[in-house]
Amino acid sequence: MTAHPTPGHTARPGGSASPGNLGPGAASGSPGSPGSPGSSGADGAGGLSLRPPRHPVDRRAVGWWTGQALVIVAPPVLVLLLLALLIPPARFWLLLPALVIAVPGLVYTLVMPRWRYRVHRWETTDDAVYAASGWIWQKWRVAPMSRIQTVDMIRGPIQQMFGLAGVTVTTASAAGAIKINGLDRALADDLVERLTARTQATPGDAT
Amino acid sequence: MNGPAARTPTTPESRTGGNGEAGAPWSRLDPGLFRLGLARSLGPMAPIAVTALVARERLNLQTLITLGGILATLFVIMVIGLVRYVTTRYRVTAERVELRSGLVVRRHRSVPRDRVRSVDLTADPLRRIFGLATVRIGTGQNDEEKGLVLDGISRRDARLLRTALLGRAAPADSVITELRPAWVGYALLSSWSLLIGLAPFGVFFRVLDAVGVSPAEVGSLGELWESVTETHPAVVVAVAVAIVLAIGLTGTLLLYVEAWWNFRLTREPDRTFSIRRGLLTTRSVALEERRLHGVEMAEPLPLRWGRGARVKAVATGLAEDESVVLLPPAPRAEAHRVAAAVLAGHVPAESVASTTPAGSAVLAGYAPPAPASPILAPLAVHPRAALRRRVSRAIWPPVAVAVLFAGLAAWLSWVPGSLWVAGALMLPITLLLAFDAYRNLGHGLHGPYFVTRYGTARRRTVALRRTGIIGWTISRSPFQRRAGLLTLGATTAAGSGIYKVRDVSVAGGLAFAEESVPGLLAPFVR
Structure with missing residues (x-):
């Protein structure tokens, strides 16, 4: 745990002044361009x-999602390529499915992370947590502080490699938790702390 | 805990005495359980032992080992049952319900009495013969571990226990609804009838397969097959459909009677609903009013044609697959009346008497009685784009079927070329379903309730208490983003966890969310 709550880290969410970060609004303005996620x-x-x-x-x-995509796409392609190398007579019938997987897989690996980056956003106010996720199918979720049951930090192996962490906010609903993934680790720590303090200060029966 | 008092078996009456924590005596399970355990094991053991003795000359080693194994297993089951009877003690003190069990691993579980939310009694046929019941004491939480199960106390004790724990007087409850014999007809409209009819055939061939017999080898089946192939196909189809339908309808009827015999929904004086039902296995469920966050009315297509409906509780503290049915398939007017009565907080006067006039008054929409069913609230129509979405969904499957069959026919010579017509025939049906699905879409507010309706094969109307909404989930597919639609999901601790308003316009959906729970979504809307 490299806890460097440096101003650079904590200021990141607030200081999202770079044009890229303000993208979503601009992106929806150009519906004609192909691949515009809107x-x-x-x-x-x-x-x-x-x-x-x-x-x-x-x-x-973006790097983390690319890694996730590669974990899904790469193994079958590599196995098929290896088999094609070892079994010359069946080469065509091994390379064909490899190609069939690799081409959409490559598109997925290139497009999904960038698209997700434009969609995934989060925000907390004094009263609620608000998060957007998805890429082709998109979701916006709101939960009031008074109904939050637990706040957890989750770090998967690939997420750790990129120095990232996710925050999971659960309510009493069986429909699933609000997940904010791909946050800077120090920021996630800070967020969990703030949310925990905030939910404790907010009266509510969480049901 | 291991004091001398703990060993003393006592009469059940002394159990509920308001003694202090230490003073309340422990009771054993009913001796009937002891007899039940003996009967259950000795019953099958006796014929096996007699057979083995009589035929001992002709038995080979393998059969002996098998029979011995069965006897040993039954014996072990019997011993386990006896140990359970001997080691289990329970007591109810002024503050808590306690249960101790186990020989090797001693378990002591105690539930504070003020946490007890439900006391459910069940009795399967075997237990009923021995006058026993199983009592499930629930704390209203999903976690099974937090409840307490007393399996095998006498039914009288079980009823006393429930009265003691929930503090209710039996005669003061008021009946909201009771099963009427005429409702059996609605059970036959349940959409599963046909599948039950198919089940015996599946089981038959499964058994043949397990025994290792090929169906062709069974003589009578072979003859049957020969005579079938000689008959006209139309007759065969008609007979087959008739047989499946007959089995299906009979099965449905039997299941309905077993499940819903003596069905009775009552409101108890302590703000609890009690549901009792069952012929062979009697079930009894208590649902606290404050756990009830709404109701769901389900109308599968056949039931809808018959103007019938079912009503389910939307309640917290139920297990994942558990549901509390407030009304089995019954006339729709009755469903509305039950929904209104359950949600209103008091029973309308005409409830116990014949209810059809009141029900039809509600249906006709003039001067509805005081607790109008939230399910009857006027619902807002969804935008035309929602219809476009359903129609385009309805077109794809028939086109896919037609293309598939046409392709197969072109590729494989033995596939008849005219099969693609199946796709064309499907189209009108799927289109009708699409229009019906659109017509069924609706949302609205009715006093303290958020109401949403959707579905065609099974239309659902959900009324959810607005204070029970604990968040919003808004989702949009690419089509919805192009068409300016969204799906608004109200998350809640009750029922399935989320109830959706599908394909509503963006502005309409957000305004509806804000109207339902003021202030929650407003900061994020511009």
């Missing part, structure tokens, strides 16, 4: 729309 909040035809949460996740999350 990752802004729900933009309604008239009146109300959902605004994206304030903070993006850490930029390193």
Whole structure:
């Protein structure tokens, strides 16, 4: 645990002033361009729309999601390539499925992490936690502080390699927890602490 | 804990005395359990032992080992049962319910009385013969470990125990609804009838397979097959459908009677609902009113054609697959009346008497009685884009079927070329379902309730108490983003955990969320 709550780390969410981080709004403005994720909040035809949460996740999350994608895509392709090398007569029938997996797999590995990065955002207020996730199918979730039961930090092996951590906020609902993944580790620590203190200070029966 | 008092078996009556923690005596399970254990093991053991003795000349070693194994297993089961009877003690003190059991691993479990939320009695046929019941004392939490199960006390004691723990007087409860024989017809409209009809055939061939007999080798089956192939196919199909339907309907009927015999939903004086039902196995469930966050009305398509519905409780503290049914398949008017009565906090006067007039008044929509069912609330219509989404979903499967069959026919010579027509025939049906699904979509508020309706094969209408909503989940697929729709999910601790308003317009959905739970979503809306 390299706890460096340096200003650089903690200021990251608030100081998301780089144009890339403000992308979502801009992205939805160009629906014509192919691959434009349209990752802004729900933009309604008239009146109300959902605004994206304030903070993006850490930029390193792109690397983490790429790693995750490779873990899924690479092994079958490598096995098929190895077999093709070892069994010359069946080479064509081994390379064909390898290609069939590799091409969409490559697209997935390149597109998914970047798309996710534009969608995944989070925000906490005094009263609620608000997080957006997904890429093709997108989800925005809100839970009030008074209904939060537990706040946990989770660090998977690949996430650790990138110095990242995830925060999981559970409520009494069986529909699943709010997960904010791909945060800087020090920031996640800080967030867990703040949320825990905040939920304890907020009266509520959490049901 | 191991004081001399702990060893003294006492009469059940002394159990509920308001003694202090130390003073309350421990009781044993009912001796009937002892006899039940003996009967259950000795019953099968006797014929096996007699057979082995009579035929001992002709038995080979393998059969002997098998029979010996069975006898040993039954013996072990009997011993385990006896040990359980001998080692189990329970008591109810002024503060807590305690249960001690186990010979090698001693377990002591105690539940504070003020945490007891439900006391459920069940009795399977074997236990009923011996006058026993199983009591499940629940604390209203999902965790099974936190409850307490007393298996094998006399039914009289079980009822006394429930009265003691929940503090209720039996005659003061008021009946909300009771099973009426005419409702059996609605059971036949349950969508599973046909599948039950198929089950015996599946089991039959499974058994043949397990024994290692090929169906063709069974003489009578072979003859049957020959006569079948000689008959006209239309007759064969008609007979087969008739047989499956007959078995299915009979099975459904038997299951319905077993499950719902003597069904009775009552409101107890201590703000608890009590549900009793069952012919062979009697079930009794107590549901605290404060655990009830709403109701769900389900109308599978056949049941909807018959103007019937079922009602389920949306409650907290249930296990994952557990559900509390408030009304079995019954007339829709009755479903509305039960929903209204359960949610309103008091029973309408006409409840016990014949209810059809009141029900039809509610249905007709004029001057509804005081507790109007939230399920009857006028619901907002969803945007046309939701219909487009359903229609496009309805077009894909038939097209896929047609293309698949056409492709197969082109590729394999033995596949008939006209099979793609199946896809074309499917299209009108799926389109009808799509229109029905769109028509069924709706959402609205009814006083303290959030109401949503969706589905076609099984239409569901859920009324959820707004104070029970503990968060929002908004999801959007690419289609929804293009069409300006979203799916709004209200998360809750009760029932399935999330109840969705599908395919509502963005502005409409967000406004509805804000109206349902003011202030929660507002900071994130612009």
